[in-house]
Amino acid sequence: MALGLSKGAQRTLVKLLAAAALIATVLGGFAACLFTLGMPGKEAEVPKAGPVLNGSFKVEIGPIATPDGKPVAGTARTETWVARSTCREGGACVATVAIIDPRKPDAPASDNLVFDYVDGDWLMVREAPDKCKVGDVEVDAQGWTIIKLKARIDGSFEGEYTWATAPPLCANKRAMALAPTRGADNSTQPPDPAAEPPLKTAPGAALRGTYVYTQTYPQTGEVFPAHTYNATTFCLRTGDRCISLMTSPDTHNLFVMIYGDGHFTANFPDGDAHCTDNIGKVRQSSRDDLPLPQGPQDPLLGLVGKSYQDYTGDCPAKVELDVTLARTGD
Incomplete structure (x- = not known):
C-alpha cells in the first residue's frame, strides 16, 4: 500500500x-432533508395594524419529518408562550417571549426568546451547543434554531421552526401554530423588550x-x-x-x-x-x-x-x- x-x-x-x-x-x-408538515388552519393574512406580538399563546409545534416527508410519532409538542413587543423610533420592532410548560403554569419560564420584525415576519435566531443522533450514536454538534412567525388577521400566528447543525449531520423543519389564549392569567412574564439591544446589520x-x-x-x-x-x-x-x-x-x-x-x-x-x-x-x-x-x-x-x-x-x-x-x- x-x-x-x-x-x-x-x-x-x-x-x-x-x-x-x-x-x-x-x-x-x-x-x-428539510420537509415541513403543514398545520391545519386557514392561510396566513397580513395584519391591518402594525407588528405586534403580545399576550399569551398556546403554541403547537408539529412533528419532525423523515427524509421522505413522513411524520415521526411522538415528536410534536405543545407549549405556552407569553410575549411582549415594542417598536422603536425608526420602525424597528422587537419582542420577547417567555416559554412556559403548560403543565406547570406557575413555574418559572423554561426559556426566553428574542424576536425581531424582519421583512414582514417575526424572526428568532439562536446558536448553541447541542446533541445530534447519527444512526445509533449521539454526537456533540453546534445547533442553530430559527423561528419565523407570520401574523394572521385574527391575532393568531403561523410559522416554521427550523433546527440544523453545522456540519449538517441533523436538521428538521416543523410547522408552528400560535393561538391566543385570551383571559389567561400568567404570573410569569418575559423580559422588557425595550431593554434589548438593537438588531445589528450582518x-x-x-x-x-x-x-x-x-x-x-x-x-x-x-x-x-x-x-x-x-x-x-x-x-x-x-x-x-x-x-x-x-x-x-x-x-x-x-x-x-x-x-x-x-x-x-x-x-x-x-x-x-x-x-x-x-x-x-x-x-x-x-x-x-x-x-x-x-x-x-x-x-x-x-x-x-x-x-x-x-x-x-x-x-x-x-x-x-x-x-x-x-x-x-x-
Whole structure:
C-alpha cells in the first residue's frame, strides 16, 4: 500500500475525494432533508395594524419529518408562550417571549426568546451547543434554531421552526401554530423588550438566492461537476455570525455554511474512501473557506475560496481545490 501519492494517484484520489465530498453532503442531507408538515388552519393574512406580538399563546409545534416527508410519532409538542413587543423610533420592532410548560403554569419560564420584525415576519435566531443522533450514536454538534412567525388577521400566528447543525449531520423543519389564549392569567412574564439591544446589520445576510457550487483541481485544471443550491441565510442579533442553509432544489439535501470573522466556512461530515490500489483505506475530512469579497454587495454575487481535503490512513494526503459559488438568480 502506498505511503504517499504520485501525481496520477493524487489526481485519482482527488476524484475519489470529490465523490466523497458529495457523498458527505448527501449523507448530511439524508439526516438533514428539510420537509415541513403543514398545520391545519386557514392561510396566513397580513395584519391591518402594525407588528405586534403580545399576550399569551398556546403554541403547537408539529412533528419532525423523515427524509421522505413522513411524520415521526411522538415528536410534536405543545407549549405556552407569553410575549411582549415594542417598536422603536425608526420602525424597528422587537419582542420577547417567555416559554412556559403548560403543565406547570406557575413555574418559572423554561426559556426566553428574542424576536425581531424582519421583512414582514417575526424572526428568532439562536446558536448553541447541542446533541445530534447519527444512526445509533449521539454526537456533540453546534445547533442553530430559527423561528419565523407570520401574523394572521385574527391575532393568531403561523410559522416554521427550523433546527440544523453545522456540519449538517441533523436538521428538521416543523410547522408552528400560535393561538391566543385570551383571559389567561400568567404570573410569569418575559423580559422588557425595550431593554434589548438593537438588531445589528450582518454582512453575511447577503448570501441569498440561487448559487452554483463548483470545485476545480488547480494542478490539472479539471473542473468537477457543479451543483445548484438555494441559499437562505439567518443571522444572530449581534450580526457577527450567520448560518446559510443551502438546499438542493431537486433532492432537498442540505449544505450548511457558517459566516463569521469575514469568512463563510463549511465543514463536511467525515467519510471513508479506498486508496488508489483498492486495498488500503483512508478517512477523509473536508472543509471550505470562502472569504467575504471586498466592497458592498447585496445580494452577494459570488464567493471564491478553497476546499481543504485531508486523508488519513493507509495512503495519507492533503489536497486543495479551488471553489467558486456563483449567484444565478433569486
